[in-house]
Amino acid sequence: MSLPQPIEAPASFTGQRVAVVGMGIEGRDAFQFLVREGAEVVTVDRNPRRAMRDQDDVSLLQGLDALIASQGVPWDSTLLVEAARRGLPVFGPTQVFFERCLSNRVIGITGSAGKTTTTTLVHELLSRAEVDCVLGGNIGRGLLGQLPDIAPDTTVVAELSHTQLLRTTRSPQVAAITNITPNHLDQFDWDDYQALKYRIVEYQTGTDRVVLPFDEPRAAHASRIGSAVNEWFGIGEPPCRAAAHCDRGRVFRNGRRLMDADELKIPGQHNLRNALAALAIVGELVSDEAAAAVLSTFAGVPHRLELVAELDGVRFVNDSIATTPERTLAGIRAIDGPIVLMLGGRDKRLPLDPLVDELRRRVRRAVLFGETGAAWAQWCAEQGVEARHAGDLASAFAETVGAAQPGDAVLLSPGGTSFDAYPNFEARGQHFRDLVEALRPKESVADER
Missing domain, CATH: 3.90.190.20 (Mur ligase, C-terminal domain)
Structure with a gap:
């Protein structure tokens, strides 16, 4: 079965009867968003205590105008497949956020590993530089509920999973892929999983940026997709100018020595890579002094070493x-x-x-x-x-x-x-x-x- 083709969400859900499928963090965020818009909302979940209708009951499709499916709901579930067969549009919360967001700088970060730490570090770096920014996405904070607080000059920092990218019709102005390695093969085949990761750059234009590791070929392949400006990070001597890299234990930003790698507080080479990715993403929005201060004190995020x-x-x-x-x-x-x-x-x-x-x-x-x-x-x-x-x-x-x-x-x-x-x-x-x-x-x- 082929992955679903994304379609644009309506400019407004006012007056529509919409089912929100999956009542976790994303689903609750979508529910509140739709209520504010004036939609009639039907909540759907496998847990009857969290929703009005059971996710396995396809009769709930009767009379619906659309569905919004949380990322945790399998795209090939019986309900969503039947909705598509009946011609009912299925949207994703991240998709709707991208289509509605007024920000001129949305930073989207994906990858098989390291994306939460990288996303958190980016937010910490920008906050230290007093950049007006909001944090959300796969990191555990809904994005749709933050729309009223986002102005054109607000920077959005979003962690994006492959399933959140499944239905997107927009790309962030700054996209980053930390790495691509086999993952979630119990849900997707390898080709589809990679394709979903690459979707983060699919709609980028020549004024956008994509941040990629020069030493990880699968992620670096995204440089051949879309038309964004490529910026690089990695460990070792870079094959081209790098926005951030570490060579022989020294961390560099755009060729300038920033600090020694052993000054980072978070342990492990994988976290060094996360720090380099974050440096490349924030670019010159953050001074060297502020960047070094954050990296030398950032202790990581819960449940990660x-x-x-x-x-x-x-x-x-x-x-x-x-x-x-x-x-x-x-x-x-x-x-x-x-x-x-x-x-x-x-x-x-x-x-x-x-x-x-x-x-x-x-x-x-x-x-x-x-x-x-x-x-x-x-x-x-x-x-x-x-x-x-x-x-x-x-x-x-x-x-x-x-x-x-x-x-x-x-x-x-x-x-x-x-x-x-x-x-x-x-x-x-x-x-x-x-x-x-x-x-x-x-x-x-x-x-x-």
Whole structure:
């Protein structure tokens, strides 16, 4: 089945009967937007407590003028396929935002990994430079609800997933792709997944900018699509003038030395790449002094190599965002010292082979949990990695605590999605945080006095 072809949304939904499908963050944002416009809204979700109608009930299509589908709703779901068959238009919240947004500088950031950290860094850099800016998109803040606050001179910083790009008819004036690696192959084939990432530049013009890594060929291919001005970032000696790069441990902006790479507070080479991407994106809107100040103090974002606590010499690190083996690999490489690894969740059908060398070299024990735990534990054993399937996350955590020694890091970097047991990776990460907090010694009444 071919991906749906995007179509323009109407200039107004006033007086229309519109179904919002998927009542998560995007869906609630779209619902409030439509109510303000004067539409009659029907809320739809698989969870009956969150909506008026069930997502599997195609009879709800009767009498509708249109649907707005959140990114979490599969494009080939029965409801959306039937809507298309009946000629009902299906729009996306991000699409509607792009078509309505008055800003002259929308920055859109996508990629298989690193886009949340890069997006957050861009917003931090612009805020430090006192640029009027708003943040939203896949980062967990709705965009449509922010439309009334956005003027032509407001800068919009938006994290964009591949599914948010599915129905877009506009490109941001500044587009960035951090990288493109196999991901979500349980939902899309590889060609379609790449095509969705490239859609971020599809509608750009000669006055727009696209920021790409010079050392990652799949993402760099986007330079051949559209007609935007290409700007580059990466690690190593750049093949052309780079807006930001790191060579031999030194970070440069447009050829000017900015700082040493080891001055960045966030750990790991993957985060160095995120910082370089952010520098290239903000360009000369941010001074060198402000940029260096932000990069030397920015500690990262929750659930991404987040140091929750150090107890009895053991560090507990929450990397719940790691929903692919590639992200787990980056997490392992960013941690110093021996690791007791919590691995598992729901499989995305991605190869585990890239993990082998680092598992053997760095991980003292892997404790598996969740839907894919048993199969992955067997795979680890076949690779000569000490591993055990513990069941759920709480059981896996208890086992890692028992196995960890002073100097170790207990690393939750699952490699699989959270949807086997949690609504999202944030909830899984919060559960890990709660388990760590429960280990802290409780103060007695006498201590408090």
